Amino acid sequence: MLAKTYGMSVFGVSAALITIETNVAQGSKCFLVGLPDSTIKESIQRVESAIKQMGGFFPRRKVIINLAPANIRKEGSAYDLPIALSLMHASEQVEMPTLPHFVIMGELALDGVLRPIKGALAMVMEAQKQGFTKLILPRENATEAAMIQGMEVYGMETLSETVLFLRGKTIHKPFPTTQTSTHSYDDGLDFAHVRGQKIAKRAFEIAAAGGHNLLLIGPPGAGKTMLAKRISSILPPLTLEEAMETTKIHSVAGKILQNSQLIAQRPFRSPHHSISSTALIGGGSNPQPGEISLAHNGVLFLDELPEFSRHALEVMRQPLEDHHVLISRAKWSIDFPANFMLIASMNPCPCGYFNHPTKDCTCGQEVVKRYLNKISGPLLDRIDLHIEVSPVAFEEIRSPDMAEASAIIRERVIAARNRQQTRFRNYPEVHANAGMTSQLVGLFCPLQTEVETLLQQAMKRLQLSARAYERILKVARTIADLAGTPEIEPNHMAEAITYRNLDRENWAG
């Protein structure tokens, strides 16, 4: 007898429909066909054990299990459940005529208990596109999958529970659709706790408003890490669409905790500097998104930037520009979204005290230069704002005056983002000023003669690289947006120029 049901293959962050056909006929061998990898071949062992646990049997006849279409790579253990069910139906152990109405995925333990799978959200989205309305998934994935309106998701705990349900012996309600609010929660980190540091805070506000990358440079204890950890508190809320995108990536990476819902806050990822380039960028034999993709629509914080491997930093250059990363292998390539804001911090030299107001640096010019050279020019070039953070004075730390709260800064950031949304309404791929192409910079950052002259003079005087030019224009545009003026005014330009510290060829001598 022939049985048919459906599953989903996840590739990158998208899914594709897979038909699982099982035929049991005269003969004696079991064949698994349709480009399955070795992990799926092991599936037969788990399926056999799980079926036996519930009192069934593995047919000792000719069994052909076909996963179609054959040209899509299928991997992982998530096909156990549809294979087990179609096998039981095809061998006439239990009749489950409704089997073809469902998309079914789940890994089986040897005792028939269902284990969670990766990428459930991408599967539900694709199932809906393909016209399905019903899915059976492991119980742990149900909350995550139930985010999509109009889909019936049944969360099951065991193979036998699933069989009873498909035979109509038990009634299950579809999992209630989870709330898809993108209200951010409060993690207690607020800019009000940071004393002084007016310039640094201003730079963070500009970075958040325009989606600019930011590099903090300063001595130990100046508050760089403290500042960076507070960026989430001033970022605009995720739109529903962005939240879905981000959740989908985390789901594919298996990073969604059991029973958790839509990711409601912009991600803040801060990998340790010992991270490998694969873990940072993504990849591996069974390609997984890296930290840059997990930070999609949020922040990637690289603390102690020069300590990261040179290779890891260099491969990050392309995604920083393109906002996605293409991982290519001999036979296939996968595209992961990676639209993140980079916040990086570093000491100015190995001892940390170069340019310190009171302490002496023991490094010497050459050593300082060599340390800075660990960050390549092209990478530095992709960072719009460079700021020097100096430690605040003791009096300032002890001062009882509270600084401005993040909530107030955030309001200004949101207002500036709203202006940008209006500006880019015909350019859906551009979310903020930092994402403008050269052509858009030309279109949206016209300069009056006075401002143009100012920029020209500064470029000469500070020996700014030609590459810094566009960065300055984008930042000036954001400063004007924060001020709420349609034109870039001279003071906006003057401020933008100050954020190119490391471009100045006289930095570190």
Ligand SMILES: Nc1ncnc2c1ncn2[C@@H]1O[C@H](COP(=O)(O)OP(=O)(O)OP(=O)(O)O)[C@@H](O)[C@H]1O
């Ligand atoms: N402006 C400030 N207001 C309040 N506390 C501060 C400030 N600056 C520093 N501190 C205190 O100093 C501690 C150290 O700061 P932080 O870890 O951010 O320094 P850092 O610049 O990252 O240093 P390193 O280069 O060693 O990593 C903070 O945890 C905080 O308690």
Ligand SMILES: [Mg+2]
């Ligand atoms: Mg630090």
